[in-house]
Amino acid sequence: MKAVVFDTFGDPDVLHVAEVEVPEPGPGQMRIRVRAAGVNPVDSEIRSGTMQAVFPTPLPAILGIDVAGIVDAVGSGVDGFPVGESVVGWADGPAGAYAEYALASQVVRKPADLPFANAVTLPTAVEAANRGLNQLGIKAGETVLIHGAAGSVGTIAVQIALARGATVIGTASDAHQEYVRSLGAIPTPYGDGLVERVRALAPHVDAVLDAAGKGALPDSITLRGGTDRILTLADPAGPSLGVTFSSGTRDDWSTSDLAASVDMAARGELTTTVSGTYPLEQAAEAQRASQVGHAPGKLVLIS
Numbered sequence: 001m002k003a004v005v006f007d008t009f010g011d012p013d014v015l016h017v018a019e020v021e022v023p024e025p026g027p028g029q030m031r032i033r034v035r036a037a038g039v040n041p042v043d044s045e046i047r048s049g050t051m052q053a054v055f056p057t058p059l060p061a062i063l064g065i066d067v068a069g070i071v072d073a074v075g076s077g078v079d080g081f082p083v084g085e086s087v088v089g090w091a092d093g094p095a096g097a098y099a100e101y102a103l104a105s106q107v108v109r110k111p112a113d114l115p116f117a118n119a120v121t122l123p124t125a126v127e128a129a130n131r132g133l134n135q136l137g138i139k140a141g142e143t144v145l146i147h148g149a150a151g152s153v154g155t156i157a158v159q160i161a162l163a164r165g166a167t168v169i170g171t172a173s174d175a176h177q178e179y180v181r182s183l184g185a186i187p188t189p190y191g192d193g194l195v196e197r198v199r200a201l202a203p204h205v206d207a208v209l210d211a212a213g214k215g216a217l218p219d220s221i222t223l224r225g226g227t228d229r230i231l232t233l234a235d236p237a238g239p240s241l242g243v244t245f246s247s248g249t250r251d252d253w254s255t256s257d258l259a260a261s262v263d264m265a266a267r268g269e270l271t272t273t274v275s276g277t278y279p280l281e282q283a284a285e286a287q288r289a290s291q292v293g294h295a296p297g298k299l300v301l302i303s
């Protein structure tokens with residue numbers, strides 16, 4: 001099968017398409033004929049080698065956590081997912097979803113009227129958004145500030161917070177203000193003057209979810225008057241500022257949360273935004289776009 005492989009850590013150019021063995025599903029696993037793979041910022045960090053201390057990756061490696069495709073073979077003990085079923089979920093390591101086939105054990109059914117590329121925007125984003133908003137304890141009637149509101153996690157976090165009855169202020173670049181408004185949030189640009197802009201929009205911010213990691217925590221602390229109910233998913237400076245950094249593990253993957261979001265998306269009640277699609281051969285370009293900024297939503301590889 002074709003897969004995007006890297007044999008050495010480095011810049012996006014280390015990614016190349018190679019012929020590799022089709023993986024065999026073990027107990028509890030499905031082999032998925034991948035139709036769409038999500039491109040997550042963490043993929044670039046793994047590829048660069050900067051994650052080696054916390055997330056050691058043996059080489060050669062195939063990236064890709066979010067996967068959508070068609071069940072192609074099942075291992076022992078897999079029930080309810082026949083060959084031919086369309087699914088979306090998380091790829092099992094170590095080989096990931098940047099390939100024609102991947103193994104997975106935590107998936108949900110993908111409704112026919114939700115395209116693969118849209119479905120694959122959901123697994124990581126839904127998990128991170130739910131975890132962040134749950135840890136912050138967001139309740140109806142509260143005002144939550146979400147940094148990175150136009151990103152793949154932000155897109156989902158805004159909508160989940162709104163569904164809980166919160167008012168959402170979302171930061172984004174000037175170019176993405178209308179997108180954030182279209183999700184139902186009150187948009188505001190990030191950067192200098194953020195505290196004053198947010199105060200003009202809301203007398204009180206109850207909680208802050210940072211899904212950007214681009215230095216907005218000091219302003220967030222000013223807005224909250226302390227570090228209570230501020231959580232970052234992305235800023236490594238968080239702990240040194242007294243702000244909780246939340247990172248997930250596969251134990252946090254919830255197929256019930258994912259199934260609920262997939263069904264909402266299929267009914268048109270949750271917006272899924274594909275930032276751009278790339279063939280496997282252009283995985284390096286997709287990762288460059290992921291690192292330097294991209295259209296709203298999630299970058300997707302199509303195979």
Ligand SMILES: NC(=O)c1ccc[n+]([C@@H]2O[C@H](COP(=O)([O-])OP(=O)(O)OC[C@H]3O[C@@H](n4cnc5c(N)ncnc54)[C@H](OP(=O)(O)O)[C@@H]3O)[C@@H](O)[C@H]2O)c1
Pocket residue numbers: 040041042124128147148149150151152153154171172173174176190191211212213214215216232233234246247248290293294295296297298
């Ligand atoms: N800890 C976890 O469990 C976890 C899970 C998933 C993701 N993450 C992390 O969360 C971050 C976001 O992931 P993602 O997939 O949503 O990435 P993404 O789609 O690339 O979104 C990043 C967003 O950050 C915004 N941004 C850029 N500079 C900003 C600034 N100075 N202030 C506020 N926003 C800014 C961008 O907005 P514009 O496009 O409008 O410039 C963009 O929409 C990444 O660092 C990722 O590694 C962590």
